[in-house]
Amino acid sequence: MSKENVIKENKKELSKLDAKHKSKEKCEKFETELSKPGIFETAIPLKLYLEKLVAALAEVGFMKGQFIPCLCTCRDEIAVHGVYDAMTEAFGLKPFVLSCLGGMMFSGVTSLESAMKHAPQYFLDENRQEVNLKNERYVFIGMPHIGINEEGIPGVYEREGRHHSHACGALIAFRDALEIKGTHNINVNTIVQYRDGMIDPDDLEYSILQKRMFSRLEQSKDWKGEKVPTLVDVVKMAELQIFSDLERQLGRLKIDNSKNFYAVVSCIEIHGPRIIDEEGKAQENTWIFYDQIPDYVMMKNRDPTYLNLNLL
Numbered sequence: 575m576s577k578e579n580v581i582k583e584n585k586k587e588l589s590k591l592d593a594k595h596k597s598k599e600k601c602e603k604f605e606t607e608l609s610k611p612g613i614f615e616t617a618i619p620l621k622l623y624l625e626k627l628v629a630a631l632a633e634v635g636f637m638k639g640q641f642i643p644c645l646c647t648c649r650d651e652i653a654v655h656g657v658y659d660a661m662t663e664a665f666g667l668k669p670f671v672l673s674c675l676g677g678m679m680f681s682g683v684t685s686l687e688s689a690m691k692h693a694p695q696y697f698l699d700e701n702r703q704e705v706n707l708k709n710e711r712y713v714f715i716g717m718p719h720i721g722i723n724e725e726g727i728p729g730v731y732e733r734e735g736r737h738h739s740h741a742c743g744a745l746i747a748f749r750d751a752l753e754i755k756g757t758h759n760i761n762v763n764t765i766v767q768y769r770d771g772m773i774d775p776d777d778l779e780y781s782i783l784q785k786r787m788f789s790r791l792e793q794s795k796d797w798k799g800e801k802v803p804t805l806v807d808v809v810k811m812a813e814l815q816i817f818s819d820l821e822r823q824l825g826r827l828k829i830d831n832s833k834n835f836y837a838v839v840s841c842i843e844i845h846g847p848r849i850i851d852e853e854g855k856a857q858e859n860t861w862i863f864y865d866q867i868p869d870y871v872m873m874k875n876r877d878p879t880y881l882n883l884n885l886l
């Protein structure tokens with residue numbers, strides 16, 4: 575190797591170390607900020623959350639590889655792919671993706687019906703023999719998302735190849751619209767900017783997001799039409815909205831609880847600063863806040879059985 579090339583290689587190695595050092599420092603600062611009261615202080619890393627969820631589901635008979643996970647998070651690349659891969663590993667089957675902008679549950683009852691038709695009806699035992707399942711099982715997971723940087727600033731996320739970026743862009747846009755229009759004299763029709771509140775046919779998901787989120791805002795006990803909510807509050811409202819849309823749509827399906835069981839799971843996905851691994855590759859640093867809405871399963875008795883995420 576020529577002298578120039580050796581110097582080049584050394585520089586590369588040094589920049590990797592530098593990146594690693596910065597990444598570690600950023601992650602530690604992020605964790606300190608996240609643990610401060612008032613935002614998402616009870617959030618835990620995604621891997622630990624999935625271990626808890628797998629244990630809670632197993633306790634009520636939802637065993638790994640024997641149910642179909644159905645994931646409704648934002649269509650943003652940082653929201654879907656890391657969680658999708660982690661869920662595939664944790665649950666043993668690939669999730670059906672219900673995702674729309676902002677994590678909203680707009681894919682509708684037809685998408686839920688389609689997902690349910692993909693549920694496993696048998697699994698393979700240790701001898702690779704088919705074992706029939708008496709019941710079909712589905713796990714529906716609603717999950718809006720938000721970036722938080724190492725300074726604890728909600729909405730800020732440094733993407734690979736891009737320093738200044740944000741998440742969730744759709745929910746930030748909704749909040750920005752409230753700020754720009756002013757909260758006085760605003761209503762569900764004026765918030766949507768296309769022809770006095772009509773759904774924009776070229777921007778379907780965002781138009782409906784604005785309407786749903788504004789209705790949710792009006793239902794909020796703190797909303798007095800005076801103060802624009804924080805982004806953290808908007809994301810928490812989005813979780814409530816996704817959950818209620820999902821429940822309403824499931825209600826339309828008339829699932830036969832004597833035969834088929836389902837779980838409804840809700841949480842918020844938080845993107846911390848990315849971690850640079852030993853090879854200098856960027857890894858996502860995802861945390862989960864799951865304290866706002868209790869998860870449950872619907873089985874034979876037609877009453878919800880609440881999941882216990884504290885088994886681990």
Ligand SMILES: [Zn+2]
Binds near residue numbers: 648677719741742744
């Ligand atoms: Zn998003």
